[in-house]
Amino acid sequence: DAMVIQNPRYQVTQFGKPVTLSCSQTLNHNVMYWYQQKSSQAPKLLFHYYDKDFNNEADTPDNFQSRRPNTSFCFLDIRSPGLGDAAMYLCATSLSISDEQFFGPGTRLTVL
Amino acid sequence: AQTVTQSQPEMSVQEAETVTLSCTYDTSESDYYLFWYKQPPSRQMILVIRQEAYKQQNATENRFSVNFQKAAKSFSLKISDSQLGDAAMYFCAYRSAAYQFYFGTGTSLTVIP
Numbered sequence: 001d002a003m004v005i006q007n008p009r010y011q012v013t014q015f016g017k018p019v020t021l022s023c024s025q026t027l028n029h030n031v032m033y034w035y036q037q038k039s040s041q042a043p044k045l046l047f048h049y050y051d052k053d054f055n056n057e058a059d060t061p062d063n064f065q066s067r068r069p070n071t072s073f074c075f076l077d078i079r080s081p082g083l084g085d086a087a088m089y090l091c092a093t094s095l096s097i098s099d100e101q102f103f104g105p106g107t108r109l110t111v112l
Numbered sequence: 113a114q115t116v117t118q119s120q121p122e123m124s125v126q127e128a129e130t131v132t133l134s135c136t137y138d139t140s141e142s143d144y145y146l147f148w149y150k151q152p153p154s155r156q157m158i159l160v161i162r163q164e165a166y167k168q169q170n171a172t173e174n175r176f177s178v179n180f181q182k183a184a185k186s187f188s189l190k191i192s193d194s195q196l197g198d199a200a201m202y203f204c205a206y207r208s209a210a211y212q213f214y215f216g217t218g219t220s221l222t223v224i225p
Contacts, residue, residue, distance in 0.1 A: 004156075033213075040217070040218075041217060042116070042203060042214075042215035042216055042217045042218060043157075043203070043215045044215070045212070045213050057212075090157065092157075097211045098145075098211070100147075100159050100162065101159070101213075102159075103149075103156045103157040103158070104156060105155065105156040106156065
């Protein structure tokens with residue numbers, strides 16, 4: 001089945017140690033999004049790619065970067081994770097920017 | 113900036129009954145989209161229903177319907193004939209004309225057998 005896949009589902013990293021979360025999709029959607037969702041809070045959009053065009057939200061910290069090497073894959077890089085970066089990270093895709101978003105299951109990041 | 117408010121952190125409903133989840137938003141735009149997403153425990157978020165602001169008719173998807181009051185900036189979700197599988201966190205979301213997404217803080221729905 002076509003879907004949005006996030007690996008790993010659970011990631012543990014140490015304070016300050018770079019970590020990469022991955023997202024892949026078989027939907028052939030043009031747009032891919034990364035959200036951060038902290039406990040009991042709303043998902044917060046970090047950035048999105050429309051094809052190769054990167055769009056960063058104004059309040060996304062520089063510590064967060066993203067790569068999209070091809071249509072199917074998108075990576076979230078956290079260069080120096082802090083304790084405050086512990087959260088669920090959700091990847092989503094949509095055919096175009098105005099279409100419904102399809103979400104992956106999320107990666108729960110723990111920072112020790 | 114747009115904000116989305118869900119004033120009910122938790123709600124419960126008896127199986128087969130009807131429940132309404134509330135959502136209000138703040139915007140100065142006239143063209144936007146509104147969504148309700150469902151996030152079951154440990155499962156991924158899925159779209160329940162969406163509403164285009166320019167449409168006066170309320171969206172309906174089977175047991176799910178919305179009451180969209182544009183002037184009041186209100187967008188409530190009604191779930192009829194509630195089922196156990198409806199238990200989840202429900203998020204209201206706003207998408208601006210500039211394609212920015214804003215989510216509310218969610219309402220946790222419990223369905224009582």
